[in-house]
Amino acid sequence: MISRTITLIRRMIRAFIGMALASGAQAAPALVLSPALALTMVLAMTMTVALTVALALAPGLDMHASAQEAPRATTPVQPVLVNIQVDAEEDDLNGLLNITTELMRRNITAATVFATGRFANANAKILDGLASSGFEIGFHGYSTGEQLATMTYNEQYDLLARGSQAVRGCLDCGVARSVVSFRPQYFSQNEDTLKILPKLYLFNNSGFKAGVLYAEGHREDRGPYKIEEHGLVAVPVTTTDFRGEDIYLCDIGTALGKKLSATDWKDILLKAFDECRSRGYPLVVIFHGWFTGDRVKYSDRWDSFVAFLDYAQQHGASFVTTDALANLFLTNPILNN
Numbered sequence: 097m098i099s100r101t102i103t104l105i106r107r108m109i110r111a112f113i114g115m116a117l118a119s120g121a122q123a124a125p126a127l128v129l130s131p132a133l134a135l136t137m138v139l140a141m142t143m144t145v146a147l148t149v150a151l152a153l154a155p156g157l158d159m160h161a162s163a164q165e166a167p168r169a170t171t172p173v174q175p176v177l178v179n180i181q182v183d184a185e186e187d188d189l190n191g192l193l194n195i196t197t198e199l200m201r202r203n204i205t206a207a208t209v210f211a212t213g214r215f216a217n218a219n220a221k222i223l224d225g226l227a228s229s230g231f232e233i234g235f236h237g238y239s240t241g242e243q244l245a246t247m248t249y250n251e252q253y254d255l256l257a258r259g260s261q262a263v264r265g266c267l268d269c270g271v272a273r274s275v276v277s278f279r280p281q282y283f284s285q286n287e288d289t290l291k292i293l294p295k296l297y298l299f300n301n302s303g304f305k306a307g308v309l310y311a312e313g314h315r316e317d318r319g320p321y322k323i324e325e326h327g328l329v330a331v332p333v334t335t336t337d338f339r340g341e342d343i344y345l346c347d348i349g350t351a352l353g354k355k356l357s358a359t360d361w362k363d364i365l366l367k368a369f370d371e372c373r374s375r376g377y378p379l380v381v382i383f384h385g386w387f388t389g390d391r392v393k394y395s396d397r398w399d400s401f402v403a404f405l406d407y408a409q410q411h412g413a414s415f416v417t418t419d420a421l422a423n424l425f426l427t428n429p430i431l432n433n
């Protein structure tokens with residue numbers, strides 16, 4: 097708008113000078129202007145500039161409007177950033193594959209598979225395949241059920257170093273993938289864990305629950321935030337109020353911990369999605385291969401999962417990995433408002 101105004105003013109001044117010179121040349125051969133002519137020129141120039149500026153700045157008045165199509169009045173659709181985290185642990189490989197196959201069928205590979213070191217050791221080829229399909233591979237501790245918060249610094253370091261190495265691939269066979277996202281078993285971690293993670297190049301920590309379990313000073317944060325003193329980014333799992341209780345989005349947390357039905361779980365997922373959409377929050381949710389992915393034993397949980405995917409895809413979900421979500425929030429401060 098400003099550059100267009102300047103161009104316009106320039107053009108008008110040029111035209112005006114051309115006119116003045118022509119009339120001056122007519123009036124006298126010398127380059128002497130009469131005071132009356134000079135005054136008229138200055139006045140006319142001032143008025144031209146003032147009029148041009150006023151026209152250009154007038155609200156809603158586009159001087160090129162005739163050449164353009166009027167913008168259509170549509171309600172902007174706010175995309176919801178969704179990070180699906182699939183836990184790969186225990187022995188049930190089929191469950192994990194059921195989930196990842198369903199995601200791929202829907203062209204969703206921007207999701208994160210959090211594997212334990214033990215799972216990675218037993219299923220190296222499977223993780224390779226998922227990584228090359230586009231899934232982010234995250235690190236979910238050494239084995240299911242461990243409690244980092246009960247261990248010493250050295251015990252934690254040893255376990256996390258061995259586990260993360262397993263999930264990164266096998267160096268001997270030339271497979272070394274980048275793994276930078278972490279979530280501890282049972283959200284169990286302490287200050288020592290936070291000190292160890294960056295040393296092992298694990299920079300994103302999803303071991304938090306929005307508004308329920310958070311780094312000091314971050315109770316209000318619903319999206320990723322920096323834990324400055326440790327050089328980490330917290331990526332909290334989404335929470336929502338359900339019947340007066342804060343529920344974090346995890347399939348087994350709601351089923352085994354809270355004893356909620358598959359229908360409740362579906363309602364929670366859809367409600368959380370709507371909240372995130374109306375408030376501009378990202379949605380971070382955990383599914384377990386051995387639970388949600390077991391389509392025979394827990395078919396009703398599978399149905400909740402599919403219903404959630406249907407709903408999310410129909411209502412503007414934009415799927416991202418944990419790492420991408422962390423980076424989006426670090427580089428776009430607007431997302432934190």
Ligand SMILES: [Zn+2]
Pocket residue numbers: 183185236281282384
């Ligand atoms: Zn888990």
